[in-house]
Amino acid sequence: MHAILEMTGITKSFPGVKALDRVNFKVYEKEIVGLVGENGAGKSTLMKVLIGLYKHDDGEVVLRGKTARITDPKTAAQKGVGMVFQEGCLLPNLSVAENLFLCQEGHFKHRGLISMREMVEEARSQLARVQVDVNPKTNVRDLSQACRQMVEIVRLLWLSNVAGVENPILILDEPTTVLIAEEIERLFTILMSLKKEASIVFISHRLEEVLELSDRIVILKDGRNMAELKGKDAKIREVQRLMVGHELAEEYYKESQQNEPGEKEIIRVQGLEKRGFFKPASFWVRKGEIVSIVGVLGSGKEELCRSICGVTKTDAGKIFINGKEIKIDSPKDAIRAGIGYIPSDRRDEGLALQLDVMSNITLIVLKEMINTGIINLKREKKEATYWIEQCRIKTPSLKTLCNNLSGGNQQKIVLAKWLAAKVKVLILDHPTRGIDVGAKEEIYRRIRMIASGGIAILLMSDTLEEDIGLCNRMLIMKDGEITGEVECPPQVKGETTVLMR
Amino acid sequence: MKRTSVDNDFCFSDKIGRGFRFIISHNVLGPLTALVLVSLVFIIGTKGFFLSLKNIQNILSLSSLLTMIVFGSSLVILMGAIDLSPEGVIALTAVIGGLIMRNERTAVDMGFWAIPVIMGVGAFSGFINGIVNTKLKIPSLITTLGMWFATLGIAVIFSGGSTNPILDTRFQTLASGHFFGIPYITIVAAGVFVILLIIEKRTSIGKYIFAIGGNEVLARQAGINVEKVKIIVFSIAGSLYGMAGFFLVSRLLSANPTISRGLLFPAITATVVGGTALSGGIGGVVNAFIGALTVTVLRSGMVLMNISPYVQGAVNGVVLIIAVTITMDRQKISIIK
Numbered sequence: 001m002h003a004i005l006e007m008t009g010i011t012k013s014f015p016g017v018k019a020l021d022r023v024n025f026k027v028y029e030k031e032i033v034g035l036v037g038e039n040g041a042g043k044s045t046l047m048k049v050l051i052g053l054y055k056h057d058d059g060e061v062v063l064r065g066k067t068a069r070i071t072d073p074k075t076a077a078q079k080g081v082g083m084v085f086q087e088g089c090l091l092p093n094l095s096v097a098e099n100l101f102l103c104q105e106g107h108f109k110h111r112g113l114i115s116m117r118e119m120v121e122e123a124r125s126q127l128a129r130v131q132v133d134v135n136p137k138t139n140v141r142d143l144s145q146a147c148r149q150m151v152e153i154v155r156l157l158w159l160s161n162v163a164g165v166e167n168p169i170l171i172l173d174e175p176t177t178v179l180i181a182e183e184i185e186r187l188f189t190i191l192m193s194l195k196k197e198a199s200i201v202f203i204s205h206r207l208e209e210v211l212e213l214s215d216r217i218v219i220l221k222d223g224r225n226m227a228e229l230k231g232k233d234a235k236i237r238e239v240q241r242l243m244v245g246h247e248l249a250e251e252y253y254k255e256s257q258q259n260e261p262g263e264k265e266i267i268r269v270q271g272l273e274k275r276g277f278f279k280p281a282s283f284w285v286r287k288g289e290i291v292s293i294v295g296v297l298g299s300g301k302e303e304l305c306r307s308i309c310g311v312t313k314t315d316a317g318k319i320f321i322n323g324k325e326i327k328i329d330s331p332k333d334a335i336r337a338g339i340g341y342i343p344s345d346r347r348d349e350g351l352a353l354q355l356d357v358m359s360n361i362t363l364i365v366l367k368e369m370i371n372t373g374i375i376n377l378k379r380e381k382k383e384a385t386y387w388i389e390q391c392r393i394k395t396p397s398l399k400t401l402c403n404n405l406s407g408g409n410q411q412k413i414v415l416a417k418w419l420a421a422k423v424k425v426l427i428l429d430h431p432t433r434g435i436d437v438g439a440k441e442e443i444y445r446r447i448r449m450i451a452s453g454g455i456a457i458l459l460m461s462d463t464l465e466e467d468i469g470l471c472n473r474m475l476i477m478k479d480g481e482i483t484g485e486v487e488c489p490p491q492v493k494g495e496t497t498v499l500m501r
Numbered sequence: 502m503k504r505t506s507v508d509n510d511f512c513f514s515d516k517i518g519r520g521f522r523f524i525i526s527h528n529v530l531g532p533l534t535a536l537v538l539v540s541l542v543f544i545i546g547t548k549g550f551f552l553s554l555k556n557i558q559n560i561l562s563l564s565s566l567l568t569m570i571v572f573g574s575s576l577v578i579l580m581g582a583i584d585l586s587p588e589g590v591i592a593l594t595a596v597i598g599g600l601i602m603r604n605e606r607t608a609v610d611m612g613f614w615a616i617p618v619i620m621g622v623g624a625f626s627g628f629i630n631g632i633v634n635t636k637l638k639i640p641s642l643i644t645t646l647g648m649w650f651a652t653l654g655i656a657v658i659f660s661g662g663s664t665n666p667i668l669d670t671r672f673q674t675l676a677s678g679h680f681f682g683i684p685y686i687t688i689v690a691a692g693v694f695v696i697l698l699i700i701e702k703r704t705s706i707g708k709y710i711f712a713i714g715g716n717e718v719l720a721r722q723a724g725i726n727v728e729k730v731k732i733i734v735f736s737i738a739g740s741l742y743g744m745a746g747f748f749l750v751s752r753l754l755s756a757n758p759t760i761s762r763g764l765l766f767p768a769i770t771a772t773v774v775g776g777t778a779l780s781g782g783i784g785g786v787v788n789a790f791i792g793a794l795t796v797t798v799l800r801s802g803m804v805l806m807n808i809s810p811y812v813q814g815a816v817n818g819v820v821l822i823i824a825v826t827i828t829m830d831r832q833k834i835s836i837i838k
Contacts, residue, residue, distance in 0.1 A: 074724035091723075116703070
């Protein structure tokens, strides 16, 4: 076997986090490589480096025996490397044929004018190669996700064909998340038949799929190479163990500080439903309890949490806070009911970056500090100072703009804002996303502290291991449904981790 | 088109039914229906006078001028940008046109060579729009708003604030004359229509305009030189405004900077009434044409029916809002500013 792609020592840092650390990755002729790892392990980053969307800090990419400098997806395609993204990169308002040959119209030009007839004919014969029988004049917006993927695959194959490249490399990033079972079946048949002329890199969190399809499995962990297995011999259990990597460090998640939750239910959700996203869901969180919702992307957990805090509207269901039913139609209702939400993207959603520290902390409670229409500045200052001390926010002054603070301190300000508002329920949306290992520990400590204060916490986290480590109880969501519930008392966490996998 | 039922399931999202898909993919159909309905109302309302040769000629002539402007502004809107500068650019081209045709103020007489010069001035204004928008990265809304008042200001300076009569009457013949009953200006507009239709359907830049309107980030990733396309499109739009400026001056045989007043609103209304989405990517030359015709029919129909000008203004405003509501792809926009 002959390697057509060799990436060696690839390193890539983003501000505050090392996404890839000396990663090696090879692709051989006519094979399917499964690339797996937990969220944030660096799979997508590695592939984006390969197709030129990210520029790597260090390392070498050798393509077909030659050092390759790939600066953008277009050059990548000319060198026979293409990626099908989760969100797709076809233009919805153009037809299939126009999308297939976008920027390659020159092949169909006669005396400067495009022959649409030729373009449609070529599209038809290219689509036939993957047995997709769709009218090339159809607008892409009218196609199913499955079919869009096929069109993208055909586009990549055609591009490398035109560039005269043998054995192109196709990268599929989580292609199955948007598909239903039959479509997945069909995709796999097509991928197997494409193996005769191309190499495929297959990224998925559904390990059964990866094992079924791949000749070879490469496992990344925290931006490093973890292991490489032969597809035939690999067992799911083994791959999972390698993905998680090390045995859990003692006290990493501050397990001993885990509370025994109070008896009182703070929030109870009954039959909450949003059609097309999640089925009727019922659960409760008690005083001081941490409940995490686990599930892959598209399981509906994000939508569920977002509807509890009023960002998305629901079709049916009730929410009770302290036994009293409340109606939540907007974030404002949720805040009034005492539900706080800390988004994963704090730069965009959590903070007003152009405002100063004090204004951000007192944003929600400001109403209480108004005397006959005028803000009592003294009280506002006192309140802000109190929370800055409580949350150990490092800021030069109350008037410093949040823009000028570090990510960790911004995170703390978001938290202070909600604590000042005396929330009863706090929803944490991936609180450790994009944060380095050391900083994570600090956040875990803080989450424990909040729970001890009696606040009910609903958590969505990046890794299963983090979920288990932090929570009292875990709800498992699959395809929009809560399918299971697991207790996670401190002493059995290690076992639970193994059990879950 | 042969498809088995299995493929049908595989390839089409079931969110959209067949009938609805038909309307979306043929997004000319809706605006055309609107045009026919509006016309019918006026034909009945004026007891058939609306269909008289004189009125149809009038509508053709009026809509031809509007069409030139709408062709320009809709090309820009197709990319998801907007062009507010036509009134200013038309005023500038008109005033400059007045100074280089045989006129009372200067000794210059360029004859018909004035036409390419006027269009060149328009194209240059559009080129500046494109450069400012893409190189200085200033939103098209602000760029073209600035250009509107900049060009208008220059027009006032050049004109000295007064009307400049034009002495070459050949131009009036060109602007108001007929050929077997069809106004010359309509023939010119038809020519522009054909050229733009070819650009839209049969050239790369035509495809790129739609690609950019569909999703600029993806278009760039596909390898389209987005900046270049934008600059070219703004320039084409500018030259079309120049053409409109020329016909305005020629029809009135006099040039002054207020000549274009009130043209922006019908141009934008026509663009969206024709089915071009303000969010970009949907629409085209055919839509622009239908839109211009609809707006003209609406206006002249209301005049014929003696509807008060105040009511007419209100009707136009309501029509604009309704048209945007129907055509705009609001999924693409998370925050309405």
